């Protein structure tokens with residue numbers, strides 16, 4: 570079963586997990602709208618050393634889907650509304666999948682300072698949760714309006730983390746991820762009568778460009794752990810499996826580790842590794 574004919578949006582897809590998810594959706598045949606901020610330095614757009622939104626869209630098309638890049642700053646509600654208006658107009662209201670992934674803090678140096686919450690300025694909370702939690706809420710509002718108006722069902726996947734259930738990185742990271750999983754649970758209740766499922770995924774450590782660059786400069790246990798980490802496309806395989814599941818509404822409102830979904834749906838990472846189910850995550854989620 571392919572995703573040909575399906576229309577998807579992946580937010581924050583110029584690099585990292587968003588890019589990995591967008592590429593897998595494209596490989597499965599979907600039309601994928603990918604979002605990210607417009608680069609300030611136009612010269613890098615065609616430089617293969619710098620992952621860009623345009624390159625993600627091109628790679629989606631190369632793999633058999635249709636990639637469309639739409640420069641969108643997810644801190645700007647008007648731009649997000651314009652994105653969904655465009656999708657509505659270009660697809661006669663058809664939208665099947667929204668993946669809420671854009672996240673502003675991983676690229677900032679501050680997050681790696683591992684300070685106590687009061688040692689950061691209050692605005693640190695906004696860096697973690699404006700494009701993250703709030704931006705995911707805003708995109709969900711506009712996507713839900715399309716899903717409900719056109720009555721064809723749908724799927725929202727929220728990219729969450731173990732930070733939803735235990736201390737990870739810093740206090741506002743956990744607040745945002747716990748809020749996101751709660752958003753998954755509560756928006757799922759509102760959307761279930763419209764056959765729209767909402768699911769959170771928890772990747773394990775992922776070998777994104779940013780994380781690998783940090784790991785090069787780092788000798789911590791976290792950096793060593795990356796040897797067994799997921800590639801950015803493994804969460805993408807999880808999203809594709811969820812999108813193909815005819816019983817997806819059985820999962821609505823809940824969070825799932827990507828490795829748990831790998832076992833359940835029988836997919837491997839793109840380098841052919843079968844990732845062990847993360848038992849700590851499974852216990853935290855009481856799956």
Ligand SMILES: NC(=O)c1ccc[n+]([C@@H]2O[C@H](COP(=O)([O-])OP(=O)(O)OC[C@H]3O[C@@H](n4cnc5c(N)ncnc54)[C@H](O)[C@@H]3O)[C@@H](O)[C@H]2O)c1
Nearest residue numbers: 581582583584585586605642643671672673675730774775
């Ligand atoms: N990397 C990991 O190991 C890991 C593990 C579990 C969960 N996660 C979660 O996955 C999500 C993505 O993380 P990542 O590691 O891929 O981060 P990343 O920094 O590599 O990628 C974030 C993406 O969001 C985009 N973005 C940032 N600000 C934006 C804005 N204002 N508007 C539009 N796009 C914007 C970036 O351009 C980029 O494409 C986060 O929610 C993170 O918590 C990451």
